Amino acid sequence: MRAADMAEDFPVVPVDSDALAAVRMLAVRRLPGLVVIDADGIPCSVLPATEVVQFLVPQYVRDDPSLAGVLDEPMADRMAGKLSGHTVADLLPEEPAELPTVDADDTVVEVAAKMARLRCPLVAVLSGTTLVGVVSASRLLELALGQR
Template sequence: MRAVDLGVPLPVVRRETTAVEAGRLIADSGLVGLVIANKLGVPTAIVSAVDVLRLMVPGYLLDDVSLAAVFDEAGAGELWEHLADRSVGDLLDDQGVAVRKILAIESDATLVEIAARMVDARTQIALVRDSPREAPTFVTLPAVISAVLAGAGDPGPRSAPQ
């Protein structure tokens, strides 16, 4: 299996993308992270879905997580009102966020090479280098793990033990 076989289109966001838009992309598509493009529209960075969630949670709650226990559902609604004012750019500028440079892999890279390079780069998403600029394709960590398991003879999803 090669990168070209695992490649899928993913949404690409920019610094101006709001926290609401970024969160909606992750929630609706089950994404492990977001691809971020530079001003020219070229994918340059990756942030994990958990870091996008970090953008949504007020900083004072991250500083003292025990405060979160005092909010009921009604009070929590007030916490989310600020989301329209936050952007992916805020996330990129946050020192506590791991912004990873996008890993580019050749379209003919093997599964073993893809897996090793993604682990080495500690990334969940890699750009397939030869994909068209206007419609880039990416290899995701879940696709790589699924292909590794299939190669290992795993028959697929099982029901949870009772």
């Protein structure tokens, strides 16, 4: 099976789109991440949901997780407000990671290897620079287990 056969339609967001709207989409659809596209519609990044959580949790809590137990609920409510006025670009890591893409002709093993190496829950499937779809880790596992 080739990557194009495994690929599914998946939400994409422009890099300059509203961060709160993108995170709402992640939450409502319970997605592991989103494919981020540039102004030309070409994938430029993947925004894993874990990266959003990283953005929302204050640095001092990440540095000392014991502080999380003493913060009150209003503090948790204010975390969502932290997205206001930000774009998807603001949520991406400062150091750009290798773009998790595979070629439409790549095999299941090639897709799995890329996903595992980059520790990314999704890979964008490209035919040239055209986005064919996305393979998620859950889709990959479903196909791998279904073939046995």
